[in-house]
Amino acid sequence: GARSSPKDEL
């Protein structure tokens, strides 16, 4: 599936 953005932010 589509790659989702890295959730590295608060």
Next chain:
Amino acid sequence: MNIFRFLGDMTHLISILILLLKIYATKSCSGISLKTQELYALVFLTRYLDLFTDFISVYNTVMKLVFIASSLAIVWCMRNHPLVRRSYDKQLDTFRHYFLLLASFLLALLLHEKFAFQEVLWAFSIYLEAVAILPQLVLLQRSGNVDNLTGQYVFFLGAYRALYIFNWIYRYFIDPHFTRWIACVSGLVQTALYADFFYYYFISWKNNAKLQLPA
């Protein structure tokens, strides 16, 4: 991590510390919207579902725990602490925040990065955070004069997401493949909602007068 995001996180932390100081020092939550605080608690609970599954850094984990714990503590205090709950402006805090919940959830079902449980809830938390301040801004307009700590609280809360916008611009410049449209567009809307507050905050600071929002 970049300076904009770090300053943004610190500004966000300061806003929460100011609110905790106000409630702890004055044993009062007058001028504070319980609905906005409940929405923020939900924002953190739905955004940090990956708290125990994806370890990013000690900083990231600690900040997530601080945000979740502080938002729940503030909601608990405003609902149950005998002195604090008595100072809650219940009759002024009447914004129908359930509509904000529903609209954000429906939008998250339509617009998300990936149709997966955590991704839809992450998008939900981003949309909800953008509008969560509305009950608080409405309450400030209704309660006329704004005490200093409450004014500072809202100011730092608005400033943090503005710094995050610079963080996204910076990340885009160093990595053109970096895209985070959902957070970016929502962040712009969120910051725009503070525009009139920032204006009256600046006027009160320039004239060294009390912060007054027009009714």
